[in-house]
Amino acid sequence: MTQIWAVARQMVAEGIRMKIALVFLGLMGMVVLGLPFSISGDSSVTGAVQSFMSYGLSATGVLLGMLTIFMSRSLSDELVNRHVYLVLTKPIPRWQFLMGKWIGMMALNAAFLAFSGLAIWGMVHYIKRTHPPIDEHFDMRELDDQVLVARHPTKVTVPDFGKLAEQEFERNREQGVYVNVPDFKPGQEMARLRNKYEARWRLVPPYDSRTFEFKKILCDRSPDKYIQLRYKTEVIRYPTDEIFRSVWRFGNPYKGTPLYESPTRHVVGRYHTIPIRADAVAPDHTLTVQFYNYNPFEGETQAYNIIEFRAPDGPEVLFVVGSFEWNLIRTLILMLCKLTFLAAVALLMTTVFSFPVACLASFTIYVLSGSRSFITEAFDYISDDRAGMFSSLNEFVIQSIAYVYNMIHWVLPSFSRYDAVETFVNGRNVSLVWVLQALSELVLLKTTIIIGLAILLFHRREVAETSI
Amino acid sequence: MPGRTQPVVRTAGLCKTFRDFWRRPRAEAVKDLDLEVKPGEVFGLLGPNGSGKTTTIKMLLGLLYPTRGRISVFDKPPTDVSVKGRIGFLPEESYLYRFLVAHETLDFYGRLFRLPARVRKERGDRLLDMVGLRHEAKRRVGEYSKGMARRIGLAQALINDPEFLILDEPTSGLDPVGARQIKDVIRELGKKGKTILLSSHVLSDVEDVCDRVTILYGGQQRAAGDIGELLRKRDVTQITTPALSEETVEKLREMIQRLEQKDIIGVSHPRQRLEEFFLRIVEEARAAHIRTSGATSGGEIPDFLKKPTEATTEEVVESLVSATTRRVEPASLPPTEPPEDKTAAGREVLEALLGGQSKEVETADEQQVPAPKPPPMPEAAHPPVQADSSVIDSLLKSGDDQADEDSEGSS
Known part of the structure; x- marks a missing residue:
């Protein structure tokens, strides 16, 4: 380890004294410390803090990604300027030399992430203290309850409509509805019927109600504690004042909980959060929520309307499981996991290519990993549309690229899968399980593979080779 | 581990071919090279530019792999990490990190040898003293002149007190003071039993310090052997004395004609070597405490390097x-006992010819130039x-x- 640390220390010294790292540190400082003075969000404190955290963390991620790629220049320099002639003639195995380089890069990344984290934490509190609130009580409470926390979300439990779908399917088949349907697939038809019943369940007609059940609400059930219901509604006919009035009830007396009622006026098409007393949660950690589609406010008119809770925006219950600070740390760890993989890729590329080529290749992989889900969707779309396959050169090229991409697909991680910035900014918990998944996939599996490959190639390489 | 009599370096049929981007052979840098460097000798690898000296050294260090043939250092492949712990290497140029200061440079390489902090510090200080850069230890290596960087390069090559020292063009870029100092170090280390492989095309350097040489040309060995034997002119005898009068010279001529039936080829006053003259001027300047931002006169060779190579x-x-x-x-x-001086035999001859004058000759010689290294004795001796x-x-x-x-x- 002495030798690995020696190389790592030398790498850090190089980063600092050759000013590459300092330039990036300066840029990060400008972005993180300068942003609060140039953005305002939606004029609320919450909006300002969320915008700052979102831009600040994203910029940190991009800058450190670029720093990691540029720092791999160190190995390239060692080879081009022949520093390796002195290092590799000392009793240090080549794998230790590469590991030292990688650890050096990661040490710089970790230090810069820590700097960024501290700066973001400090600036959040600065904004909170200095930003003029729209409504002092409401604005600050919203910030503390919905942003500067780590909340665990629980989606509503959708009833099983399989039996109803099956009954209708049998009925239709007996009536010969599917006889003349070309290329009929029973599985697809069953899925369609299930979706139809669920879509109906998500609609609440006027003067009707809907009961939502939430499970595994593992919160503190003390009466002085609060959990939150978050939802967004859509309507069939848009109200002229954009406001929709309704009633929510929380709790289930049959399970021994108090019943709370909350009349609400909410803007249609926007997310709303209602605080719920935690003792509405039953001892079996379930919560019953009822929605009533009627206007409880006397003197205020409201047209009959059908309310819809769409699937991705369906109601969810959030309860606090951790602090803002720990959430920030876990978000930074996820970013570090991605940088770990990127550092390994950059190192692999510099063991094979000269710096400009290695830099370009690493940057390409960085972009591909960052947009993998988008690219995969795009290629899937192209692959599905096979009607005109190879009918033109253009399609042939696209299919070839898709084929190559699919081949390297398994080793490229999806960075967006481990992008916790949005989760963190919305005050949601960046779970330990998520962090462990990132550590397993990005660090233990894929970084190990890439570093192993780099070591193999570097071990076989004649470092003093001259190509004539 | 080889014994003290087994070669430190052994190559057999060593070949290295450089290829182009498409892996087509383009240049044969080394061809069928058979080489043996014995323990304790100062071995010279001579040849003009492109003769394969540096390529051979790179293969000895595991920086290049042979295309064909066998190569071993301390009876192990050069890529063996344990072998590298016993080697010190000074490359043809000083490939040092420009952003580290001198002291950090030595500390870094010391760490690679897993030397404890105390030893790194102690040896670093002593070596900086030796190469005359103690007062510049806080400057970045990137700011050094080429000669100063070579000096640090030498210091890093000695940080592990190596058993086997490989020096590629050690005096390149050095002023005469530095070059002389490096030669002194090589002589001193050679005396202490270190094995040294010296590659150079500065022939006077090699002649001054090497026991044995191999001359390469076009990647092939053209000549090899003991340097004394290779350079000896057996058909000429040279006698050096303090200035003689014309009368004495004439008497000598007559005596030689009478005893050997041969004439004296030439009589002249030998010139001082420019190196000696230059060194004297510099020494005088230093004695007058004239300031310089470059390297100062080197100090003593550190004790840890003076220790004889120990046998296991x-x-x-x-x-x-x-x-x-x-x-x-x-x-x-x-x-x-102190090693036998090569000049002793010459003194005996002179004494026989000129009687009591030989004492003065000995004194004058020792003041001006160091005694040359004694030639290796034949096995039977x-x-x-x-x-x-x-x-x-x-x-x-x-x-x-x-x-x-x-x-x-x-x-």
């Missing part, structure tokens, strides 16, 4: 077992070594000391 217990046993049949290198024995318990004790003690130092290093 295994080597001692081997040498004792084969004591009656095998030559034991002087370096593996405790120092007994060495008496068989007897098993002596005091020798065993002293060597085993040395081995123990080394083991102590090693364990300290690994801790």
Whole structure:
């Protein structure tokens, strides 16, 4: 380890004294410390803090990604300027030399992430203290309850409509509805019927109600504690004042909980959060929520309307499981996991290519990993549309690229899968399980593979080779 | 581990071919090279540019792999990490990190040898003293002149007190003071039993310090052997004395004609070498304390480098077992008497010719130039070594000391 640390220390010294790292540190400082003075969000404190955290963390991620790629220049320099002639003639195995380089890069990344984290934490509190609130009580409470926390979300439990779908399917088949349907697939038809019943369940007609059940609400059930219901509604006919009035009830007396009622006026098409007393949660950690589609406010008119809770925006219950600070740390760890993989890729590329080529290749992989889900969707779309396959050169090229991409697909991680910035900014918990998944996939599996490959190639390489 | 009599370096049929981007052979840098460097000798690798010297060195260091042939260093492949711990290397240019200061540079390379912090510090200071850069230790290496960087390069090559030192063009870029100093270091280390491989095309450097040389041309060995033997002109005898009068010269001429029936080829006053003259001027300037931002006069060679190369217990046993049949290198024995001076034989001849004047000659010579290295004695001239318990004790003690130092290093 002495030798690995020696190389790592030398790498850090190089980063600092050759000013590459300092330039990036300066840029990060400008972005993180300068942003609060140039953005305002939606004029609320919450909006300002969320915008700052979102831009600040994203910029940190991009800058450190670029720093990691540029720092791999160190190995390239060692080879081009022949520093390796002195290092590799000392009793240090080549794998230790590469590991030292990688650890050096990661040490710089970790230090810069820590700097960024501290700066973001400090600036959040600065904004909170200095930003003029729209409504002092409401604005600050919203910030503390919905942003500067780590909340665990629980989606509503959708009833099983399989039996109803099956009954209708049998009925239709007996009536010969599917006889003349070309290329009929029973599985697809069953899925369609299930979706139809669920879509109906998500609609609440006027003067009707809907009961939502939430499970595994593992919160503190003390009466002085609060959990939150978050939802967004859509309507069939848009109200002229954009406001929709309704009633929510929380709790289930049959399970021994108090019943709370909350009349609400909410803007249609926007997310709303209602605080719920935690003792509405039953001892079996379930919560019953009822929605009533009627206007409880006397003197205020409201047209009959059908309310819809769409699937991705369906109601969810959030309860606090951790602090803002720990959430920030876990978000930074996820970013570090991605940088770990990127550092390994950059190192692999510099063991094979000269710096400009290695830099370009690493940057390409960085972009591909960052947009993998988008690219995969795009290629899937192209692959599905096979009607005109190879009918033109253009399609042939696209299919070839898709084929190559699919081949390297398994080793490229999806960075967006481990992008916790949005989760963190919305005050949601960046779970330990998520962090462990990132550590397993990005660090233990894929970084190990890439570093192993780099070591193999570097071990076989004649470092003093001259190509004539 | 090879014994003291086994070659430190051995190559057989060594070939290296450089290829182009498409892997087509383009240049044969080394062809069928058979080389042996014995322990304790200063071996010169000579040749013009592109003769394969540096390529051979790179293969010895595991930086290049042979295309064909075999190569071993301390009886192991050059890529073996344990071998590298016993080697010091000064490349043809100083490939040092420009952003580290001199002291950090030596500390970094010391860490790669797993030297304990105390040893790194101590050796770093001593080596900076030796190369005359102690006062510039806080400057970045990137700010150094080429000569200063070469000096740091030499210091890093010695940080591990190597058994085998590879010096590629060691005096390139150095001023005469530095070049002289490096030659002094090589001589001193050679005397202490270190094995040194010196590659150079500065022939005077090689002539000054090497015991044996190989001359390469076009990647092939063209000549090899003991440097004294290779350069000796057997058909000419040279006698050097203080200035003689015309009368004495005439008497000598007559005497030589009478005894040998030969005439004197030439009589002249030898010139001082420019190197000696230059060094004297610089010494005078230093004595006058004239300031310089460059390297100062180097200090003493550190004690840790003066220590004779120690044999391991295994080597001692081997040498004792084969004591009656095998030559034991002087370096593996405790120092007994000073080495025989090459000039002694010349002095005896002069004494026979000129009587009492020889004493003055000896004094004058020693003041101006260091005594040349004695030529290696033929095998038969060495008496068989007897098993002596005091020798065993002293060597085993040395081995123990080394083991102590090693364990300290690994801790």
